Amino acid sequence: MEPILSTKDLSIQFGGHLAVNGVNATFPERRFTSVIGPNGAGKTTFFNLLSGQIKPTRGKIFFKGMDVTGLSSYKRTRMGIGRSFQITDVFPELTVLENVRLAVQAREKVYYRMFFYGRKYRQLEEKAVYWLKKVFLDQKQDFLARYLTHGEKRKLEIAMLLALETDILLLDEPTAGMSMEEVPVILDLIRRLKEEQERTIILIEHKMDMVLDLSDRVIVLMNGKMLADGTPEEILQNELVQSAYLGGNRHDSRIGTD
Numbered sequence: 001m002e003p004i005l006s007t008k009d010l011s012i013q014f015g016g017h018l019a020v021n022g023v024n025a026t027f028p029e030r031r032f033t034s035v036i037g038p039n040g041a042g043k044t045t046f047f048n049l050l051s052g053q054i055k056p057t058r059g060k061i062f063f064k065g066m067d068v069t070g071l072s073s074y075k076r077t078r079m080g081i082g083r084s085f086q087i088t089d090v091f092p093e094l095t096v097l098e099n100v101r102l103a104v105q106a107r108e109k110v111y112y113r114m115f116f117y118g119r120k121y122r123q124l125e126e127k128a129v130y131w132l133k134k135v136f137l138d139q140k141q142d143f144l145a146r147y148l149t150h151g152e153k154r155k156l157e158i159a160m161l162l163a164l165e166t167d168i169l170l171l172d173e174p175t176a177g178m179s180m181e182e183v184p185v186i187l188d189l190i191r192r193l194k195e196e197q198e199r200t201i202i203l204i205e206h207k208m209d210m211v212l213d214l215s216d217r218v219i220v221l222m223n224g225k226m227l228a229d230g231t232p233e234e235i236l237q238n239e240l241v242q243s244a245y246l247g248g249n250r251h252d253s254r255i256g257t258d
């Protein structure tokens, strides 16, 4: 089956530094792929290229067989490539509900004048609450976003991403900076999304236990290049990955140094 997303010779150079270097990656539809690699390997840059935040110096990106390399991130989201919002994208002076409602609105292409139609407005809010329930944040729907804890803000980002209802979810370290108590909720949510098998999920993650638990496939990046691509088991046994990255310690649950 043709992959939903693929890259061909994808590369980007910052000054003299090739942050992503000739990556040929394929992402099968409705599968869970993790992208791992040490700090500075090029993972976030790779995501930025996939989502259209930046344009490659060389190479192509294909989505459902179409060349999307030249398209803006806005257009790519519309087509179905959703990138998790960053905390910086959340409107701090709007309520939690309003933030998600804006994402629902973007998805449904409803503009402000439509707000005069009360029924439509309520439908948008109901959908927003639906997504907030998915991340267990509905109890906080009337809070201003700026009063949320770091972990709650990350849940809000995920709710906003889900509300866009894209085929692909690009999740960049969704549990980073969360407290120990908050991590399991997000893990459960991601596991449920995987089990629903409705979306193609691509995850950047340092926590190896999470990667091994969730992934159908793992891509290893190192110095901008794709070092390996395989099932979690294959990656663990890959000698190149062992020596270059895992350092022979298969039981280290957190690789990288951040």
Ligand SMILES: Nc1ncnc2c1ncn2[C@@H]1O[C@H](COP(=O)(O)OP(=O)(O)OP(=O)(O)O)[C@@H](O)[C@H]1O
Residues within 6 Å of the ligand: 014, 019, 037, 038, 039, 040, 041, 042, 043, 044, 045, 046, 256, 258
């Ligand atoms: N806009 C930019 N300008 C210059 N260099 C950049 C830029 N963005 C990234 N880089 C460099 O590209 C390399 C890859 O960075 P990137 O953030 O993609 O790595 P990463 O694998 O996501 O790392 P981490 O795990 O620490 O988040 C790094 O050397 C980084 O300094």
